[in-house]
């Protein structure tokens with residue numbers, strides 16, 4: 515298989531003190547809205563199990579919401595509280611582990627109904643407690659860690675971003691002050707799960723309402739932003755970008771995951787359009803060619819340890835066997851993503 519060597523870096527084990535994965539491929543968190551009344555059923559468990567059976571190293575579940583009145587405004591998004599939903603998640607864990615996989619839930623709050631400035635300090639304390647409760651349930655249910663959703667303009671990110679956080683108390687102000695809410699959430703989760711349980715933190719520059727937004731315009735500001743999160747107890751950063759090959763700052767080709775690893779020393783997950791480019795597929799079938807920015811660039815970056823793990827979203831949403839097909843060079847069998855695919859739990 516001429517291409518098997520070229521993808522080898524994706525299939526090296528990932529070993530840290532707290533987490534061991536059989537390879538570097540992570541299923542990105544993707545909201546699917548197939549959980550009636552917030553309860554993930556056997557179809558959802560089977561959907562995740564198929565990814566575990568087909569060689570995904572780590573599954574991050576779709577965002578699943580904490581117990582708080584504002585946490586969700588979308589139907590059929592799974593809850594991470596209440597007996598029925600938690601039993602559903604316990605079954606998901608059982609199925610994924612039975613297939614030899616690893617899985618962490620993405621703990622989510624969709625954001626303030628009005629403005630984060632409207633929350634009183636006691637409401638903030640209740641929100642923090644909601645995240646900690648979810649973390650504690652994740653550990654009890656046998657998950658392999660948690661991911662906190664601090665990206666894309668949802669609650670935690672609303673505190674980070676100056677446009678949505680105009681608070682004048684100690685939860686607002688400069689970049690470091692705007693991390694206070696996240697720091698409290700991470701610290702409370704850490705207390706709830708103990709020192710050995712992995713905490714992944716997902717963040718992004720971009721917001722669902724503004725793809726060009728930036729929390730940190732320079733590496734120095736990014737460093738200021740990340741340092742308190744590291745101190746609070748994050749083990750792995752999941753750096754959400756829409757295209758993994760885009761340099762984050764001028765003067766270096768490092769992407770956001772590359773900079774985050776360099777500035778914190780923590781392992782990082784990259785993400786963004788892996789496997790979506792048509793050239794990505796032809797490169798596998800026809801050898802080196804047109805577009806070096808995609809798969810070649812990904813493997814080279816992974817080999818030089820710019821980041822540690824690679825999250826794959828849409829390509830894995832439509833094709834449960836994506837990871838094994840890549841490993842085995844069965845690229846002619848890859849299923850292309852279309853927007854129709856979100857209607858089905860393949």
Ligand SMILES: Cc1cc2nc3c(=O)[nH]c(=O)nc-3n(C[C@H](O)[C@H](O)[C@H](O)COP(=O)(O)O)c2cc1C
Pocket residue numbers: 542543544545546576577620663665666716754755756785786787788790825826827828829856
């Ligand atoms: C249908 C769909 C649902 C998503 N839901 C979430 C989510 O719940 N939480 C999250 O952090 N990102 C979510 N994302 C973003 C993905 O995790 C990922 O970052 C993005 O799709 C880019 O990766 P890709 O190009 O490999 O698809 C979603 C993306 C899609 C396509």
